[in-house]
Amino acid sequence: VKLQLPLLHPADLLIHNALVLTLEPGAAPIPHGYVAVLGGKILAVEELAPGQPLPPAKEYLDAAGALVMPGLVNTHCHAPMVWFRGLADDLALNEWLTRVIFPAEAGWLTPQRAYWGALLAAAELILGGVTCVADGYFYEAEVRRALAEAGLRAVTAQGVVDFPAPGVPDSTHNLKIAADFMDSGADLSPGLISSTLFCHSPYTCSPKTLENTKGLTRDRGLPFFIHLAETREEVAAVQEKTGLNPVRYLDRLGLLDEGTVAVHAVWLEPEDIHLLADRGVRVSHCPHSNCKLASGMAPVPELLAAGVTVGLGTDGAASNNRLDLWAEMALAARLPKVRRGDPTLLPAAQTVALATREGAQVLGLGRITGTLAPGKAADLIILKMHQPHLTPLYDPYSHLVYAAGAADVAHVLVAGRWLLKDRQLLTLDWPSLAAVAQAQAGSLTAFFRGLASR
């Protein structure tokens, strides 16, 4: 029997009576646990047998019938792309990009719309239990402002390409704009938001742009994001231009190291997997986007076996179409089973780790978030488990991956602040967001009507 040690200070918040999953490596579920929070950080995660007195706290949350776990970490998102969700589906990637996405980004998207879109995305992310998101897009300063207002933890990354882009009409200025982005925003949610860069891909950025962008992020010790080996077409194009496949090409440029996050990493040779492992590159796996765009299936068990750190991402809402990590977990766990004909691959507990602890590692935030442990940020979610589709409960990890969903998230806490309580958004005003979204959707359809009539 474990002795109950009194907490030295009264906690700000005590969540008790809960089934607690800490996601610390090797830790067993705590059936009657509590989590004490002080100053935005976790003070204690302990078992408390029924009948024992509760440690002192200013606020108590009785989580009977609920599960407490670390918040989910979305390692790849393009928040403002919620505007393009459901606008054009079931098209070939190239046609989708050139007929729909690029014209809308060039002719319709504005800083204000990027901001509103990011607020809308933030609402969806919070309702789905995401506490930390890595976002990469244009007008990223506006995205950053929105995510800060929402109270999320975020790694925001200004997009870099070598052709005109929203907010970057002359691409010769792309690095100047990128550096300015990194040097700004420190006043927004200190400690919660970081500002870095995202090169779109090896085929849309020149070698110089790739090297210089990576240099800016390396100087500041921040992650560098890039879509890598997403499609077979990309591999062929890079091979034709450089004589190397995308992974080898980036390695020749000196871009592969522990600060690089390779997004997608679908088309990898066995040697590429070992190279990524040797260099310490982290991978963001986005299974829904890869399926919907028919890009392929990333070799996740092979990457994990080689020692690569892998997290999960949704990608943008136009290619998913949800910003829902529960859906990503469900698909991530199933895809390797189908691909290799082996149902033992990517078991549930490991899949939950990818969506939490490992995702935090991918973003370089492993010491701050991703598990529930004293000293770490109080970034956690509480799921309502006392429901028909989650009853009976034998193995919580199994339910989280194979049976639970975003709608089961009842409360969300980031750095000790409630963003969601009883499924009510506390930092965002949904009715006014919904009204903005309706009006802007009308303007986007009018924009496309105008294009068609030209």
Ligand SMILES: [Zn+2]
């Ligand atoms: Zn993407």
